[in-house]
Amino acid sequence: MPAALARATGVPLPEVVRRLGELCSRGVLRPSDAGSYLFSHALVRDVFYERITPDRRRELHRSIATTVNVDGQRHAALAAHHMLLAVPLVSAADVIRAAIAAAEAARARLAPEDAVAILEKAASAVEEFDAPEADQIELLLALGWAATEVGTLARGRQVFREASRRAATLGHAGLVARAALGQGAELVFGEVRDELCATLRSALAGLSEPAELRARLLARMAAALQPSTTPDEPIALARQALEMAKDLVDPRVRAEIALAAGSALMDFAAPAERIPVADELVQTARALGDAILELRGLTRLATDWLEVGDFARAEALIDARAELAGRIGHPRYLWQTPLLRSMLAMPKGDFGRCDEAIEEATAIGQEGFDVNAAHVVAVHRFWMLLVRGDGEGLRAHVPAMLHAMCRMPDPAQHHALVHAVVHARSGDAVRARTQLSAIGDGARMLAPMMRATIADAALLADDSARFPALLAELGPARGRHTTWGPFGFVCGPPFDAVLGSLAARLGRRDEARAAFAAALELSRRSGARASEAWVLLAQGEALRCWSMPATADFSAAARLARELGIAAILERVEGGTGSAREAPLPSGPCPDAVSASRTAADAPAQLQFSLRPQGKHVVVFCNGRTTRLRLVRGLPMLARLVDHPGREFHVLDLAAEPDDESAVADRGDAGETLDAKAREAYQRRILELRTELDEAEGFADVFRADRARRELDLLVQQLSSAIGLGGRARRVGSAAERARIVVQRRVREAIKKVAEHEPELGRHLDWAVRTGTFCAYEPLGRKTAV
Numbered sequence: 001m002p003a004a005l006a007r008a009t010g011v012p013l014p015e016v017v018r019r020l021g022e023l024c025s026r027g028v029l030r031p032s033d034a035g036s037y038l039f040s041h042a043l044v045r046d047v048f049y050e051r052i053t054p055d056r057r058r059e060l061h062r063s064i065a066t067t068v069n070v071d072g073q074r075h076a077a078l079a080a081h082h083m084l085l086a087v088p089l090v091s092a093a094d095v096i097r098a099a100i101a102a103a104e105a106a107r108a109r110l111a112p113e114d115a116v117a118i119l120e121k122a123a124s125a126v127e128e129f130d131a132p133e134a135d136q137i138e139l140l141l142a143l144g145w146a147a148t149e150v151g152t153l154a155r156g157r158q159v160f161r162e163a164s165r166r167a168a169t170l171g172h173a174g175l176v177a178r179a180a181l182g183q184g185a186e187l188v189f190g191e192v193r194d195e196l197c198a199t200l201r202s203a204l205a206g207l208s209e210p211a212e213l214r215a216r217l218l219a220r221m222a223a224a225l226q227p228s229t230t231p232d233e234p235i236a237l238a239r240q241a242l243e244m245a246k247d248l249v250d251p252r253v254r255a256e257i258a259l260a261a262g263s264a265l266m267d268f269a270a271p272a273e274r275i276p277v278a279d280e281l282v283q284t285a286r287a288l289g290d291a292i293l294e295l296r297g298l299t300r301l302a303t304d305w306l307e308v309g310d311f312a313r314a315e316a317l318i319d320a321r322a323e324l325a326g327r328i329g330h331p332r333y334l335w336q337t338p339l340l341r342s343m344l345a346m347p348k349g350d351f352g353r354c355d356e357a358i359e360e361a362t363a364i365g366q367e368g369f370d371v372n373a374a375h376v377v378a379v380h381r382f383w384m385l386l387v388r389g390d391g392e393g394l395r396a397h398v399p400a401m402l403h404a405m406c407r408m409p410d411p412a413q414h415h416a417l418v419h420a421v422v423h424a425r426s427g428d429a430v431r432a433r434t435q436l437s438a439i440g441d442g443a444r445m446l447a448p449m450m451r452a453t454i455a456d457a458a459l460l461a462d463d464s465a466r467f468p469a470l471l472a473e474l475g476p477a478r479g480r481h482t483t484w485g486p487f488g489f490v491c492g493p494p495f496d497a498v499l500g501s502l503a504a505r506l507g508r509r510d511e512a513r514a515a516f517a518a519a520l521e522l523s524r525r526s527g528a529r530a531s532e533a534w535v536l537l538a539q540g541e542a543l544r545c546w547s548m549p550a551t552a553d554f555s556a557a558a559r560l561a562r563e564l565g566i567a568a569i570l571e572r573v574e575g576g577t578g579s580a581r582e583a584p585l586p587s588g589p590c591p592d593a594v595s596a597s598r599t600a601a602d603a604p605a606q607l608q609f610s611l612r613p614q615g616k617h618v619v620v621f622c623n624g625r626t627t628r629l630r631l632v633r634g635l636p637m638l639a640r641l642v643d644h645p646g647r648e649f650h651v652l653d654l655a656a657e658p659d660d661e662s663a664v665a666d667r668g669d670a671g672e673t674l675d676a677k678a679r680e681a682y683q684r685r686i687l688e689l690r691t692e693l694d695e696a697e698g699f700a701d702v703f704r705a706d707r708a709r710r711e712l713d714l715l716v717q718q719l720s721s722a723i724g725l726g727g728r729a730r731r732v733g734s735a736a737e738r739a740r741i742v743v744q745r746r747v748r749e750a751i752k753k754v755a756e757h758e759p760e761l762g763r764h765l766d767w768a769v770r771t772g773t774f775c776a777y778e779p780l781g782r783k784t785a786v
Contacts, residue, residue, distance in 0.1 A: 002037075004075075008063040062086035065098065076105035080118050084125050092131030095122055100142045107149065110291060110328050115146035137163050137175050144182045149292075151332055151370065157183055164199065177203040177213045181220055196224050212253050215244035219257040222264035227409065229443040231268045238264040242277065255284040255293050262300055266485045267447045270476070271304045278304060295324055295333055302340055303485040309526040315344055335364040335373050339380055339489040347481060347491045347523075349530035349564035351388050356744070356771065358384070363741050378404035379488030382418070386456075387492045387530055389561075389568025391425055398422055410444045417445065421453060424460035425568065432461035448477040449484050452498045459501050471502040479518060481531070493531040494519040497538050504542035512542055533560035537569050609761055611639035611754075620758060627757045634746030635753065641769060641777040648774040651739040654747075744771040 002020060006013040020037055023029040028044055029037045039045035049057065065082035068075040080102035083095050099122030103115035119142055126136065140163035148156035160182035167175035180203035183196050200221045207213055219241035225234040238261035245257040258281040265274045278300040285293035298321040305314040322337045342357035358381055365373025378400045385394045398418060405414040420435035436457060439445070445454065451473050458466045477495040484490040500515030516539040523532040540553030554573045561569035609622040618635045620627040629635065637654045693708040747769060755762020770776050 004064065004067050008060070008067040058086050058089045062089045065090070076102040077114070077118065080122070084121055087125050088128065092126045092129035093135050095125055095129075096131070096135045096139045098122075100138065103142050103146055107146070108289070110330070112146055112149040116143070116150055116152075119143040119146055133166065133170050134172065134175065137167050137170070137172070137179075140166070141175070141178055141182060144179075148182070173203075173206045173208075174210075174213060177207050177217055179203075181216055193224065197221065200224060211244060212248055212250065215241045215248065215257055216253065216260070218244070219260035219264070223260045226264050226266075226268065227444055227447060229446070231446050234264045235269055238262075251284050251288055252290075255281055255288065255290070258284070259293065259296060266300065267449060267483075267487055271307045271480065275301065275304045291324055291328055292333070295321060295328070298324065299336060299340070299486055303343070303483060303489065306343060306491050307480050307483040307485075309481060309522050309528075311344060311526050311528075318344065331364050331367045332370050335361045335370065335377075336486070336489070337361075338364070339376065342380065342384065343483075343489040343491045346384055346387050347493070347526065347528035347531045349533070349560075349566070351384070351565065354384050354388075359772070360741065360744055367741070375404040375407060376486070376488055379484065380490055383453075383484065383488060383490040383492060386421070386425070386453075387534075389566040391568060394422055394425060408444065413439050413442060413444060417442075417450075417454065417457070420457045420461070424457040427460075429461040432457055433463050436461060436463050436466070446473075448474060448495065449482055449490070452477075452482050452495060455498045455502060459498075459505065464505065467502050467506055471499060471506065474499055474502075478515070479522065481522065481526070481528070491528075493528075493534040494522045496522065497531075497535045500535075501538045501542060504545055509546065516542070529560055530564055530566065533557050533564065533566055533569055536560070537572060541572070607761055607764055609642075609758075611635070611642050613639055620754060620761070622758050622761050625758070629753060629757065632746075632750055632753055634743075634748070634750030637743060637747050637775075638750040638754075638765070638769070641747075641775060642765075645777050645779050648776045650774055651743040651772075654743050654775060655739040740771075740773050743775060747771055747775065 002016045003013060005011075005020075006016045009016070011019075020029060024031060024037070027040055030040050032038050039048070052060070061082040065079050065086055068079045068082070076098070080098040083090055083098040087095065099118050102118045106112065106114035106118070119139065123139055123143060126139065140159055144156045144159035144163060146156075147159060160179050163182070164176060164179035167179055180196075180199045183199055200217055204214070204217050204221065207217065218237050222234040222237035222241065225237075228234050241257050241261050245254045248254055248257075258277050262274065262277045262281065265277065278297050282294055282297035282301060285291075285297055298317055302314045302317040302321060305311075305317065318337070318340045321340065325333045325337055338357035338360040342354040342361075345351070345353040345357070358377060361373070361380075362377050365377065378397075381397055382394070382401045385397060401418050402415050405411055405418060408414045416435045416438035420432050420439070423429075423432035423435060436454070439454070442450070442454060445451065451470060454466070455470045455474065457463075458470065474495055478499065479494075479496070481494050482490075482492040482498070496515040496519035500512045500519060503509075503512035503515060516535060519535040520532065520539075522528075523535055534557075536553045536557035540550040540557060543550035543553065557569055558573045561567075561573070607623055609620065612619045612621070613631070613636050614628075616631050617628045618631055618639060620629060640654065641649065689708050689711055748771070751762055751765045751769060754765060765777075767781060768778050770778055
């Protein structure tokens with residue numbers, strides 16, 4: 001930057017420009033695209049540095065830092081760099097301010113790793129100073145936030161604890177409050193941290209002003225308390241914080257309060273209350289240019305609109321979120337997108353799409369080392385298998401679900417619920433009731449979705465003592481789909497279906513009929529065909545309970561179940577009335593379950609089309625029309641699949657495009673995660689623990705069962721991380737896994753690009769192109785991914 005150099009050295013700008021040009025002509029410097037100049041080689045730079053005395057270098061660094069600092073955030077990183085090199089000619093306060101400004105600039109450009117690096121350098125530099133304690137605490141707070149945003153939660157919490165300790169010693173209530181806020185900066189799946197709640201309460205007690213900090217603490221406390229045994233308390237705190245936020249001027253503070261308060265309302269308050277909070281968060285984030293906050297708001301809005309049944313609006317929000325997450329590009333924000341798409345597909349019965357989405361989310365979550373990803377995926381898969389009616393899959397998934405629930409408060413109760421649901425769906429009413437009794441009052445299970453799950457198990461196990469309380473508790477949830485928001489990204493049959501079944505078993509026929517009618521209306525309005533099948537089944541079972549004709553409902557439920565591959569509905573229909581059968585019913589999981597709604601009857605019209613790459617474009621010929629599309633990376637892959645209908649391509653073959661520098665090359669792997677001997681030892685111990693667990697459950701020994709489950713969860717998690725599909729040993733660093741993620745994302749983006757210009761062709765390709773480890777174009781409809 002010639003102007004900055006002129007100001008720093010006192011040399012006139014024309015003379016600086018002339019000298020820089022001369023140095024470029026001699027090969028000492030070279031101009032950069034940003035308008036600055038770089039040394040032609042590091043060795044050249046070192047020679048020049050050696051000719052300047054250390055004191056003179058520090059003086060120049062200080063001068064440059066002071067000069068570029070006036071340009072604000074634009075050159076904040078450069079100012080901090082030179083400020084650190086000017087130590088000790090600059091004050092500790094100057095170093096800290098420059099480092100914090102550079103960290104804020106890095107955060108604005110979505111580079112939290114850069115923020116952590118500059119703040120850690122500053123922390124090391126100011127150790128040589130007698131820096132004011134308050135300034136050092138400010139630096140720690142900035143470092144704590146940066147470490148949290150980059151995903152190193154343990155590091156972030158450690159830094160915030162140190163800041164809290166030092167602020168308390170200093171007697172600075174405001175800094176204590178901000179350190180407490182930092183400790184709760186990132187909420188973890190199902191986690192209620194007593195230490196955090198105590199810290200927040202203490203900070204609130206010691207703080208009188210300002211109102212801004214009090215509102216932030218109230219919102220954070222509300223979020224930290226959920227799931228609570230008294231949900232009304234955190235909800236009231238959230239409402240109080242939101243009311244206080246209306247009088248605050250700073251939009252970033254209002255957004256922070258909306259984010260934290262929204263966490264407390266999620267899964268507990270009604271969508272009508274949550275949607276305005278999430279919408280305000282999105283609008284404020286956009287005004288601030290904060291992509292991360294906007295992303296979180298879009299996630300919440302999408303799940304809220306799914307719950308009320310506006311699937312079209314939800315899909316538009318999911319698409320907007322996917323585009324934004326793609327621009328950010330960090331795996332930490334990418335894995336939620338496929339789960340949101342699966343959440344949308346689940347009530348429609350598109351379980352093949354769910355399978356692909358879960359596989360993609362799992363791989364991305366592992367890539368990003370997100371502490372929440374594996375647990376959310378486990379919850380998502382569990383409830384998807386319930387909607388899918390896949391009893392065998394449900395039983396196989398129990399260990400992963402138990403491991404996820406270990407993070408929940410009172411994990412023994414949550415483990416008991418998982419077992420109760422699985423036993424109830426398997427037809428073992430006795431063991432289901434035993435597990436339900438281990439739940440007790442389920443004080444930590446007061447979210448409507450959790451109560452609906454308990455009701456499902458209780459209805460199948462005929463645990464009639466629970467029916468009146470469950471009917472009363474679920475009443476406020478009428479008119480909505482059963483959902484988990486970001487806790488699990490789940491969307492199932494309407495709450496009214498559960499309410500109808502409970503009312504029917506209690507003899508309240510008019511109430512049951514009204515509930516079933518509302519459930520059917522919501523399912524059909526949303527296009528939720530799987531939900532409709534479950535509602536029809538529940539209504540038929542209610543009619544049978546009243547000794548009334550149920551053939552029409554059972555027949556309609558069976559027809560939908562056959563189309564969608566929901567084996568459990570077919571089995572229950574068969575148990576209810578033989579007249580509903582139009583064809584022999586399968587005795588096990590339907591083989592077409594993974595194909596979901598992709599039946600021949602639903603197939604898009606066959607089209608005459610081709611895709612032809614031409615330079616930087618792909619030419620699409622479709623039913624006599626020609627469209628030229630600007631080349632995106634997935635279009636050549638898509639064209640290759642279309643040119644070879646029915647042929648399977650391994651993702652490494654598709655990823656190996658000659659002109660694609662980012663294609664994934666197969667560099668082999670680092671060998672098996674566990675050797676055969678270790679795997680056998682793990683498997684033997686798992687069998688022993690399962691025997692012990694069955695015995696403990698048989699005697700209703702909750703504590704012994706919980707102890708066995710904990711060890712079993714740990715072993716299963718370790719073994720599953722070492723064993724891949726088909727029981728094959730998982731190999732470390734597999735290039736095929738990296739390629740699978742890349743190819744799936746690019747091919748789906750290419751199909752979306754085609755659909756923008758040729759909607760019918762886009763629909764056909766979405767229906768016919770299979771992605772996974774092996775990809776194929778299957779004109780008659782894609783099968784499950786390998």
